[in-house]
Amino acid sequence: MRFVFPHSDHIREIERVASGQTTGRDAFVVESWLRCINTHRLDPAQACEAFIVPEQQLKEHRQQSEELIYIARSGLEQLYQQVAGQNYVLLLSDREGVTVEFLGDPLFDNNLRKAGLYLGSEWSEWRAGTCAVGACLESGEALTIHQTDHFDNTHTPLSCTAAPIYDTRGSLCAVLDISLLSSPILKASQNLALHLVKATARRIELANLMAQTRHEWVLRFSRSPEFLDVDPEAAISIDARGRVIGMTHGGAQLLARSAGLHWRSPDLLLGEPISRFFDTDIDRLPELTRGRPTQERVLFARDGNALFAHAIEPQPHLRARRPRAERRQIPPPLKRLGGDAPEIVALQARAAKLARTALPILIQGETGTGKEHLARAIHEGSGLKGRFVAVNCAAIPEQLIESELFGYAPGAFTGASAKGRKGLVEQADGGTLFLDEIGDMPYALQSRLLRVLAEHEVLPVGSSDSRPVRIRVISASHRPLPEAVRDGCFREDLFYRLNAAVITLPALRERPDFDWVLERVLERHRTDGKALIISEAVRAMLKAHRWPGNIRELENVIAVAAAFCEDNTIELWDLPAEIGGAEAVDGADGESSALRRVLADCNWNVSEAARRLGVDRTTVHRRMKRQGISHPH
Template identity: 75%
Template structure:
């Protein structure tokens, strides 16, 4: 007969390192509860239901996943109908954001925590299926006295992880019973069903987010390839891994001996690194060929049947390999997919005569991109830049169009060639074009239409051949609707538009920092950043973008006494919230990042380049809490 006191003593023996007949993952969870979460097995803890306002926040953050998972949950619930199972979908914090159960048992289910809004994180509930699944990333069953807390020992819970397309734990699907047979093996079917449902939810999520990319689905059996694949990956237009299900991650990682739990080693890598195929081979794996002939080989020799699904809209990322991108464009960013896509698009446009409009916040590097486009264009003329917002309105006309001798009071006796004419045979870059006066917009429109320029005071136009690249931090379409910018000029300038992301959204932030450190190290000696200093940089919103970051790095490199730049070397406004005596402490740096992200764990993890579960563990380790 089960005894609470015997259960407590068993946990205490495990805590002392004594052997146990429990599954290894149960033993490890008990030890985490004792050593890391500091839980007391003798102190019963009733199920915790988060307040309604918090539940609403959790459900809002998970609404896309809930919508995708709902049909899968309902299908699973029908499969176990009549067996008194309850289905829980928990987010990565362990909070139940969706629930399916028999309403006749609502009171009992709520009391047991098998209900909407229940929190099953390991640090709060002890060893449980959801919490252990979040910690291990594996499907598992926590059966009756496997639970750490005596309150939960009547339950039998089976859970499987749901990963997002970037290989990070996104949610947990749990199927539980208020009471069950004594043998743990009675839940083997439940483990199979919940694992299969989680796999199908991951696949549905991948398909929803990869509409404009190739999707490659895998199966070991040709009969199930098109109806119930085991794994899938998505591939961008450059042939790189853009997304994957958990099964896809394991196939790719195993093929080259990598750890599937570290998606950074996989995402963004060429598919040819893992499989014996190139992007041009994918059309041969569509349904146009018999299933038995669609066989691919992984680099470890593993053979799989594959089904390639073409991009839905036919719109693909530019089909340019990184080696084909001109060096000036490659130097503008790291390997983040959105940056490489921008470089590839710019590389294709550079060789055309199309006018290009670059949109982006102040300081994002719009002029650098314009110069790189010119350098990759093959044009022999000059790159001439003019900031339309920096030249007095009364001088813009003469600056742009030039003037004849004696055209106006103070004019040079020799006259002057305007910037447009100086750019003949090359590129004219019009920065902050949105600030150009309306009267001059009409004259610029004539230049673009007629390919000739009329100097101030002149009567005979001069032919010019120029490539126009313009830029603005203001949305030109809005200025057009407000009557502040000519619509006909707008359509002349933005035959193609390139959008430069703000620094706070760039996934190659570390690469940008490294380039700046290298540049400023020449004057001050080789410099590197301490981990805490890097976190402090990532916690800032960078309204001035790359220009602001460059200034911050320059200051820090000059002030650093040693080769390692610490938090205290950074400009004061970057560390204003840090305590003076612990500015280089990892916990303080993490708190700075969380405060900057309004305690949005997902956003903080994205900026730090970490898995969300890692951030959660660090929060608990340093006992961090939001400021009230």
């Protein structure tokens, strides 16, 4: 095969490689170039512009990777802090090369997006040519693709270093990449980046193994006793029969070397007794727990190598933790709506079971409890291909709601579009129609909605031709619908069509996972990329509030407090008046009065006041000085 290349040194070099000539590039770069030419049929003369997947597709990729993203986030943030100020960007890509998590300087968002160093970018080799993520996915090895290592000139300014992340079964499931828009000429300048990204990938794999096999034995290894308990190099998990059931990538390599096998064949390692690889068995693992000094915890592999080992005993299956087993079956969109409290997990499990059916669902709950969020999560967990269409029956003017819901024919009324319009019901065809505040739907329209549900067809305003529709209906109301039926303002036959199954959302004040909800809200309102912190006094005050507006009210309170707080720490005086914060006192004296109250309660002991406020003593002294507060005597 012969390419017609423009005259450029880079493209001529690729042409020489294609014709079988040697080059000074790393072997994995040459192999990637050849795959780009022979397998992917790419032309280096044609630009491989960065590709960002559509929003819905990105959402699906992130949902599939949710557990890994959650486990990896701490490691990503630590790595980002290690390279702070050096203009690095961190990408976590899934098995298809799509970036599902991203850390970078928001000041360079436009440049990063243009270069493809952004959330949703796809770096598979067949699409982007030779790149670190794509080459890592193909080779399964950590590597650096530096500047002109890239296949085409579009990406040659970049320097990208990537390491694979393997799941507990030995399959490559993700890639961690650290990249620069521009870098020094020498490839060796990225050696430290390669070391850091490999170490982070190793720690993510270990965290994943520990999370997945908490009820089994875990054996961690290191060549140095000093690092065995704090940063092991490899780990495996072992079941009650003494057989290997999980491993990190380092663990797979260790097992393979010991048995004279290859780590790329994990099926030959899993299920084998531990005694095949080491001079021990399941009964001797307690000798390797922390009860013995680290230097004495030595194992010999079957290939003769000595390793320091740390055995971690299985966590017991406690009765109180049974909902966790159910939670693994809950779709990710529903998991994101609550914490681990048994009552919340039971609600999520009920919603997950209903999501897989075609039953109409009625969601009851106070205003602001998240009824639409739950409805959307049920839709996302249902597998329906159509859209999620939300209709707020209380927000659409009564004279417009009929045409909004059912659409209208061309010229149906004065001001109508000459082309007509498809209604919200028809837009939800093949998907979910969410009717929020259904109790406020005008009585006259309830019969038309009933016909849609009964006959699976919609009749636009001004038209004589019905159109077939297949929709899943989820409705919601903050008022009890049975009472509305008794009062004669809601049709009984429609009520029974809608409430085949009922889910009741608890008020925020009643939620056993209040702390989990609060942490999610704080995360959404982080400022300048920094996490918000609240003092224990603030936490106690928030828990004591009645929250008539529920989660929506909490969102507003945290948004206000985030705007007023200093050093990303929310204190009592940052809260709005209705919560009991500084605004409860008129004028600029509010903050001063709030601080005086705390000091007075503590007998003017600054250390005790600082402890209650969740800050250090210097912060209290600084605020006292700024506000002219001094000890009463």
